[in-house]
Amino acid sequence: MDAAEETQHVEVEAEGRVVASADVVAADSSAVAALHVEPGHLPPGTRSKLVDAVLDAPAVAAADRLTTAGPAGDVEVAQRVRERLDDVEARRAGATTFHDGTVPHD
Secondary structure, eight states: OOTTEEEEEEEEEETTEEEEEEEEEEETTEEEEEEEEOSSOOOTTHHHHHHHHHHHSHHHHTOSEEEEEEETTOHHHHHHHHHHSEEEEEEEETTEEEEEEEOOOO
8 A cells, every 4th residue: 555545444333233334545635435335124324324424534534536436226325425525426337336526625
């Protein structure tokens, strides 16, 4: 790993177990987050909480751009990314959807 890169791991827990997680890698003014959501029934809002945890990570807060990679067809993730980022573009590659957007700095 390059010295300019920083990796962070975020998790969402429910009932004492990890139900969603992401690895976030930041370099220069951009960040990339690989999202993972456990299969099966999950508490409502789990995916939104994961997106929020990623956006609240220090590596993303310091970035200008964020790319997320997550399961294709995950409507809750897509909606929350569009709520939290500006100028979001989505593209699909196989079973993965990528969302690229600008991190707002209020």
